[in-house]
Amino acid sequence: MTEQSGADILVEALCDLGVEVVFGYPGGAVLPIYDALFRSGRIKHILVRHEQAATHAAEGYARSTGKPGVVLVTSGPGATNAVTGITDALMDSIPMVVITGQVPTALIGTDAFQEADTVGITRHCSKHNYLVKDPAKLGAIIHEAFHIATKGRPGPVVVDIPKDVQVATAAYTKPGAIQHKTYRPQVKADRAAIEQVVDMLAAAERPVLYTGGGIINSGPAASQMLAELARLTGAPVTSTLMGLGCFPASSPQFLGMLGMHGTYEANMAMNQADLVVAIGARFDDRVTGRLDAFSPNSRKVHIDIDRSSINKTVRIDLPIVADAGHAMEDMVRIWKSRQHPKPDTREWWSRIAEWRAVACLSFPEVGNDIMPQRAIRALWEATHARQPIITTEVGQHQMWAAQHFGFELPNKWLTSGGLGTMGYGLPAAIGAQLGNPNALVIDIAGEASIQMNIQELATATQYRLPVKIFILNNQYMGMVRQWQELTYSSRYAESYSESLPDFVKLGEAYGWKGIRIETRDQLDAGIADMLAYDGPVIVDCMVSQLTNCFPMIPSGAAHTDMILQANEVSGTMDDEAKALV
Amino acid sequence: MHIKTEAAERHTLAVIVDNEPGILARIAGLFTARGYNIESLTVSEITEDKAVSRITIVTSASPPVMEQIMAQLDRLVPVHRVTDLTVAGEHVERELALVKVAGIGDKRIEAMRLAEVYRGRVVDATTSSFVFEVTGGRDKIDKFVELMAEVGLVEVARTGIVAISRGREAA
Known part of the structure; x- marks a missing residue:
């Protein structure tokens, strides 16, 4: 088999993976890759003006298309400048592959020019990372990196490639479907658990669907499933900041965003609910407010593809590890097969109507100032x-x-x-x-x-x-x-x-x-x-x-302690509240 | 305002991982990054091809944090499986210590006698010193080291805990 350089293997693997755009900035340790990109001409390279921007641009590309974003930066400052965007993608579960140049293998550890311990620095702000020391393994690692970035809970994966590995030659063949030996995220929910959540929704008097970015990550079909689930159950829907758009804002069943700057009706509904079904949301501190006062009388179901998100801060009655879209599809199917009637939630909706009447997002306008x-x-x-x-x-x-x-x-x-x-x-x-x-x-x-x-x-x-x-x-x-x-x-x-x-x-x-x-x-x-x-x-x-x-839940306060207007603001807080983020 | 701490229980975990570069840093870093505690950590290859390692971690945490530790370890890409031996059932824990003692006369004789009681083996000797090898649970070794302090303890090297479940099944 003919051999080619590591840089050419990288470009070919990216093409095989369907990559159309790379966001990057050249430098000494990635020159062979830039030359390979130039010679190939098959991938569009977007030259940013700072490596942090390359990572955010890749995130914007990924979030708006559902495809992974790809970043190419040099060693040392190129990699460290990318760290903020890598961390951002980890926190918001954005599929991204970041390729960093590294000093030649023999110079690693010698404090060489533009050397930084990229795998060390990015170990805890990436979903996974690699230092590639053998060009023969590069192709497989690139394919694996995309697999890990996009499957399960998405996230950023960093591949650090020393300059000599970019120049040295090896054979490359496009690998088949990846069966990873350890990374096998659970996508389909346990059927018994789905039946249980359907029973709970059918019996609930005051249900809320608390939806998050996991629904968007699951793909547009998940949003359609959410619309169907909401239609069947008649349950009100609230979204996290990351979940906005997974349910139409114009729907009468939408309560708006919840949490620190969420709507009065969303937060009051969470507080008074008897059943909260969290779908692809992670009970972030900006959502829950004071934990011991968070939705105190509800049973809680949590559907999440990442088991570590469940029971992290809020105790869950029914945990379901699954992709949000798959789980909702199963719920809809079982609901229909049992021919559940639409629950009578009129009393619940009449209470919600009272909270809505507060018109928490209204604002005063005076003179010609632009609010x-x-x-x-x-x-x-x-x-x-x-x-x-x-x-x-x-x-x-x-x-x-x-x-x-x-x-x-x-x-x-x-x-x-x-x-x-x-x-x-x-x-x-x-x-x-x-x-x-x-x-x-x-x-x-x-x-x-x-x-x-x-x-x-x-x-x-x-x-x-x-x-x-x-x-x-x-x-x-x-x-x-x-x-x-x-x-x-x-x-x-x-x-x-x-x-x-x-x-x-x-x-x-x-x-x-x-x-x-x-x-x-x-x-x-x-x-x-x-x-x-x-x-x-x-x-x-x-x-x-x-x-x-406004409205605003001050840090350390409960959902019921919302500040609705500026004239309710006090001038200071105790140390316990000051210590909260 | 004062910082509050939560009550913690001791757990011994067995973590089976791909033996790749940086795996130890990944595991140890997870513990520091999320504020978990490590009392002891041991690691060694366990397969002939050296592809898989077993890491034994002794940690202490409240039950909800313990659940998080398990889930966080489990989602690391190179981790095959995580077992909480403390929860899984009965298990055996052992630690090995090398204990250097210097002294002459009565102290030397007393050190030798105590080592016999603790089934310590002499692995190095000079006319004025011994190195004892003792194996056992953490408490036994703690006690032995405490006794040696009275008869000329110089230094101690300990392996940290390794553990395995009782019975015929793998945990």
Whole structure:
């Protein structure tokens, strides 16, 4: 059999795996791979301006297409810069394969130029990682890496390839279907457990379906199964931040997001429920609030593909290890085969109607100031018919987008949930636009977060990507300031966005169109200008500076202790509350 | 405010893993990253082709944390299986210690007599020192080392616990 270089084996394996796009940045330790990519010409390479952005772009690509994102970076600083995005993908269960160059095998451990212990550094922020020392094993490892990244609970896999392994030659044959010797995630649920959850749903008086990102990871069919399950059971549905879009926001059965900045009705329903069925959600601390007060009178069912997510923080009555889509399909089938009538949940819905009547997402509007919530709603009004893909940075704007932008479909909402990475949104939008060339992709940003990966404006320009950035500019790191108001008597330690650039001129300098919106009467026209422009646009939308994000469950509080409006905010907290994240 | 700690129980785990580079760091790192405690950890290859290793971990945790430790170990890609020997049934635990004692006269004789009581073997001797090899459960070795402290203990090397279930089945 003919031999080829490790670099050529890598490129061929990537082609065999159906990889179309790689996000990366060249450097000394990956030059052989870049040359192989250049000679092959079969894979599109997107040159980012910072390796962190390559990882977020790969995440945006993966979340919006369901396909794994692929990253290629050099050794040392290339790899360490990628660590934030690798960790982000681990926390949010995003399939990603990160290929890192490494110094030649003989130099490993000698503190060589641009050497870093990449497998050591990424061991606990990746789902799995490899250091490849033999080109003959490289092809199989690449295939295995994709298998592990995409099967079971998805996550990032790092493959570190020393430069000599990229140059040395070996034979490569495309492997068949992978039967991994140890990694065999359980996809199908135990039938008895499914029958039990169906019985529980049929008997429940106050059920809630608590849905999360696992449904989106399972694929669009899982969202259809959820719609069917909701229709059959008549149960209200709430979603986590990561789950938004798995159930249509316009459905009368949708309660909105739950948790710290969730709706009053979602949190009250969780609190008063007699049955909570968690599907692909992980009882994150931002969802549960104070654990000993979380949904105190409910029986809890947890469907998750990762056994370690079950019973991690909340005790579960019925654990079900399975893929969310498969489990819901089984539930729907058994429900139908038993010809269960739709349960009578009228009393439950009448209580929910009372909570809804609180109108927790309403906000005051005075003068010609733009309330940030109004800006999000105006953006939704102008774009929702086009089913846009929305990315965000992290902070108040992210929560307002989650609250006020209604998502009807999965894979349209890309946000850094678990890690909360500022600087995620712009590169994620770039990745999403590459995976969905005809889609409208908008990064809803804050003026502080956007600066964390602002250099990626150039990437969008280079590849003619018509992404839009919509900055809610309140000249504060708003969420930090909000917590300082709640907890530290409004001592604004370092939360003012000082020395801001002129975002319009900055965009123009990178070849973007820049638009500034300063008053409410300019809002709709400004958004229309943004949408009318066939190319990348940065919108600097000046919003009410001191508005805070409500409703809110303060850290350490129960779901029933929501702050609904700003005038309920106290100025300080005890140490127990201060110590919580 | 003061930091609270939870009541913990001692458990002995057997973890069967692929013998790949970094596996020990992966397991040990999981424990530190998630704040679990390791009292003892031993590792050695157990198959002829050296492809599989058995890691014995003694940890202490509250029951919910113990369940998490099992699940977290189990989801590591190179892990074949995890068994909580403490829960699975009766099992045997052994540790080996090498104990160096220096002394002359009565102390030397007393050290020798105590070692006999503890079924220690002499594996090295000079005119003024012994190295004893003792095997047993952790308590027995703790006690032996404590006694040796009175008759000229120099240093101790211990293997950490290895354990296996009783009966004919693999755990």
